Amino acid sequence: MPKNDIKVALIGNPNTGKTSLFNQLTGLNQKVGNYPGVTVDKKEGTSRLTSSQNALITDLPGTYSINPTSIDESIVLKTLLKKDIKESPDVILVVADVENLKRNLLLFSQIKDLEIPTVLAINMVDQMTKKGITINLSALEKELNTEVVLISARKNQGIDKVKAAIIRCHVAAKASPLCGINSKIDPDYFSKLKEISPNYSLYELWLMVTQNNYPDTVSKEEKEKLLAFKKDISKLKKYQHKETIYRYQEINKILKKTYIIDKSKATDVRAKLDKVFTHKIFGYAIFFLILLVIFQSVFDLATVPMDFIDGIFAELSDFVRGKLAPGVFTDLLAEGIIPGIGGVIIFIPQIAILFLFIAILEETGYMSRVVFLMDRIMRRFGMNGKSIIPLISGTACAIPAIMATRTISSWKERLITILVTPFTTCSARLPVYAILIALIIPNKKIFGFLNLQGLVLLSLYGLGFATAIIAAYILHKTLKIKSKSFFVIEMPNYKIPSLKNVIFDVIEKTKAFVFGAGKIILALSIILWFLASNGPEAYKNAQKNTIENSANKNLNEDDLNQKIAAVKLENSYIGIMGKAIEPAIKPLGYDWKIGIALITSFAAREVFIGTLATIYSVGSDDEDTATIKEKMRSEVNLETGGSRFNFPVGMSLMVFYAFAMQCMATFAIVKRETNSWKWPLIQLFGMALLAYVSSFIVYQILS
Amino acid sequence: MGYISEESLDFIPLKLLEMGCLPGAEVQLVQIAPLKDPLYICVNGSHLAIRKETASKIKILKANI
Numbered sequence A: 001m002p003k004n005d006i007k008v009a010l011i012g013n014p015n016t017g018k019t020s021l022f023n024q025l026t027g028l029n030q031k032v033g034n035y036p037g038v039t040v041d042k043k044e045g046t047s048r049l050t051s052s053q054n055a056l057i058t059d060l061p062g063t064y065s066i067n068p069t070s071i072d073e074s075i076v077l078k079t080l081l082k083k084d085i086k087e088s089p090d091v092i093l094v095v096a097d098v099e100n101l102k103r104n105l106l107l108f109s110q111i112k113d114l115e116i117p118t119v120l121a122i123n124m125v126d127q128m129t130k131k132g133i134t135i136n137l138s139a140l141e142k143e144l145n146t147e148v149v150l151i152s153a154r155k156n157q158g159i160d161k162v163k164a165a166i167i168r169c170h171v172a173a174k175a176s177p178l179c180g181i182n183s184k185i186d187p188d189y190f191s192k193l194k195e196i197s198p199n200y201s202l203y204e205l206w207l208m209v210t211q212n213n214y215p216d217t218v219s220k221e222e223k224e225k226l227l228a229f230k231k232d233i234s235k236l237k238k239y240q241h242k243e244t245i246y247r248y249q250e251i252n253k254i255l256k257k258t259y260i261i262d263k264s265k266a267t268d269v270r271a272k273l274d275k276v277f278t279h280k281i282f283g284y285a286i287f288f289l290i291l292l293v294i295f296q297s298v299f300d301l302a303t304v305p306m307d308f309i310d311g312i313f314a315e316l317s318d319f320v321r322g323k324l325a326p327g328v329f330t331d332l333l334a335e336g337i338i339p340g341i342g343g344v345i346i347f348i349p350q351i352a353i354l355f356l357f358i359a360i361l362e363e364t365g366y367m368s369r370v371v372f373l374m375d376r377i378m379r380r381f382g383m384n385g386k387s388i389i390p391l392i393s394g395t396a397c398a399i400p401a402i403m404a405t406r407t408i409s410s411w412k413e414r415l416i417t418i419l420v421t422p423f424t425t426c427s428a429r430l431p432v433y434a435i436l437i438a439l440i441i442p443n444k445k446i447f448g449f450l451n452l453q454g455l456v457l458l459s460l461y462g463l464g465f466a467t468a469i470i471a472a473y474i475l476h477k478t479l480k481i482k483s484k485s486f487f488v489i490e491m492p493n494y495k496i497p498s499l500k501n502v503i504f505d506v507i508e509k510t511k512a513f514v515f516g517a518g519k520i521i522l523a524l525s526i527i528l529w530f531l532a533s534n535g536p537e538a539y540k541n542a543q544k545n546t547i548e549n550s551a552n553k554n555l556n557e558d559d560l561n562q563k564i565a566a567v568k569l570e571n572s573y574i575g576i577m578g579k580a581i582e583p584a585i586k587p588l589g590y591d592w593k594i595g596i597a598l599i600t601s602f603a604a605r606e607v608f609i610g611t612l613a614t615i616y617s618v619g620s621d622d623e624d625t626a627t628i629k630e631k632m633r634s635e636v637n638l639e640t641g642g643s644r645f646n647f648p649v650g651m652s653l654m655v656f657y658a659f660a661m662q663c664m665a666t667f668a669i670v671k672r673e674t675n676s677w678k679w680p681l682i683q684l685f686g687m688a689l690l691a692y693v694s695s696f697i698v699y700q701i702l703s
Numbered sequence B: 001m002g003y004i005s006e007e008s009l010d011f012i013p014l015k016l017l018e019m020g021c022l023p024g025a026e027v028q029l030v031q032i033a034p035l036k037d038p039l040y041i042c043v044n045g046s047h048l049a050i051r052k053e054t055a056s057k058i059k060i061l062k063a064n065i
Helices: A018-026 A071-081 A098-112 A125-131 A137-144 A159-172 A187-195 A202-211 A220-228 A233-258 A269-277 A282-323 A328-345 A348-364 A366-380 A385-393 A398-407 A411-423 A429-440 A452-478 A499-532 A542-549 A557-571 A573-588 A592-600 A607-619 A628-633 A647-659 A664-674 A678-702 B006-011 B014-018
Strands: A006-012 A030-032 A043-048 A054-059 A091-097 A118-123 A133-135 A147-150 A259-261 A488-490 B002-004 B026-032 B039-043 B046-050 B060-062
Touching: A006 A018, A006 A071, A006 A098, A006 A159, A018 A030, A018 A043, A018 A054, A018 A091, A018 A118, A018 A159, A018 A499, A071 A202, A071 A398, A091 A098, A091 A159, A098 A118, A098 A125, A098 A133, A098 A137, A098 A233, A118 A159, A125 A133, A137 A147, A137 A233, A147 A159, A187 A202, A202 A220, A202 A233, A233 A259, A233 B006, A233 B014, A269 A282, A269 A366, A269 B026, A282 A328, A282 A348, A282 A366, A282 A429, A282 A452, A328 A499, A348 A366, A348 A385, A348 A499, A366 A385, A366 A488, A366 B046, A385 A398, A385 A411, A398 A411, A398 A664, A411 A452, A411 A664, A411 A678, A429 A452, A429 A607, A429 A628, A429 A647, A452 A647, A499 A573, A499 A607, A542 A557, A557 A573, A573 A592, A573 A678, A592 A607, A592 A647, A647 A678, A664 A678, B002 B026
Parallel strands: A006 A054, A006 A091, A091 A118, A118 A147
Antiparallel strands: A030 A043, A043 A054, A133 A259, A488 B046, B002 B060, B026 B039, B039 B046
């Protein structure tokens, strides 16, 4: 970042179109640090204000107030209290929704009192005439002592005015409190507080005390004095209440002079839609119908691009092998790297489609109705209506889903949601399921219209969700955590989703998945290839010994080569590892080749496919365009002579993948979000045990 | 439809106050969730869903009194 960029913090209530404004200001120049290892949780982007002046814009999580009740909101407080020159914002851009201006101004009034230069952008002004709202802009600017810009972020109106205002505000560097609020509640008390340090505004000191958040720049002495104020907690609480009421009184006074709303123009579309969407029968029926549509379309729409990608990478491998001189490098490329990359790319259709649906549901405001509908039910299982969003997002990927639990303010409800989310069927399981279903379930229609394969997949989703719920119930009854559950959500107005926001959201989440999990998968593919094509003494002698042993069996050249390759694999490092665990997994119906795939797919479930692809392409390297599926179909169980992937084995594997937490990235994110080793370890071993026992039962019953 | 009584002030969580649930404000019950909980209310222009447990602490005065 060049030094002279203006640092702008973008703040606003949820549902004010803050993200739309951020997207308009920065375009595709955004980056998000939200993957394991990266502890930054904020979205940043560069905006070109003029030809010579850029701004670095940070999109802070939506919040109703600076006083946080969730982890998400506490990021806002922490950013604002920072006094570090490098990180603290030069200008704060507050976004407000024209329809809810009163409530939005509460946050604005708090921010003003921090005495940082501020610009107020009132969004969705294109709705003003329709809603019968009139604003006296110049009077409002005077009353608020702030530059106010009227914009419509979705329609790309007023964005230039915002940019100009940021520059003017930065140059003037003028900052004054709006309410000077605290002194009016108890002058003595607050003047004593102000005396502690001249480096901070009164409101900043007040926030440090009430939120127990002291920036590093506060000296030890100052901190001790601030802590003294914490002694009388009931007084603090009372003053916080008084402060909020006082702020609203001031805001009401200001709005009376500047803001007129003609209530007769209010429409009741919202009320009508709410009647349907939150209806005791239709509400749930619509929700389940939507889920059904989502999952069916994921399975149907994604198969074409996925088969295409699968085929392309198989051909690419053959092409490389055909064109390049044989050798270690060519093998690495054709058997390690290309199938590895293919294993990541193949997910994009499914992940993107799932996130597309979720983004649309969130954008329209429908998701809040689902939260409302589900809260009572989820509470019975120790969760929260808000847990429904992680559980649905979990069907795409557990990582963004677990991060989405941050809005749940009760620790117990949040922890339970985190622990059970990995049970929901994420898209990394889909390729495993898809390939196994294709192998063991006939592609038939039942009752003339239901696709049997689709139905099995749907029941696997059902299994994942049911397990999540049951596990939550058990945790709810066993976890002894005292945590106050407080629940309030806003029911935003219904909106037609903005294409730009939806697409950006899908791109952002897909990118995070591809680059985060992708690296692990690619690295593993290379390690795997190495382990599969190297080995101790027996491996090196495989060729010679096999030829000698088969000398009198009259094998043709192809059969002999295949036999050599199989012996090689068996004696490679990875073969040794697979064999070592074979006794443990034999009761589940697996052989050592599947064992290898189980070991490697701890990194991420989809590696299962990539591993089998590597194992089988090493096992029979004369194949031309055979895809993984075909290779698996032709795999024979040497003991029975039948197909290796028969019905009991396929079912047992699917159950195993439904329950086991085969995902390193999830482990890492749970460790980070719970800030402990205890919970991710409990989760890992609990899920593994459940997976083992269930697969054992399934296989023993079916075979 | 009703008004939040002044004496409820100490029982209203800060977050609800901040979202517009102020003493003296007009409250409208928009809808009750199918399982009788949570409640969907409209107060001071904010449409909010809160649990019964929280709502029961807030005293509402009838509009016609």
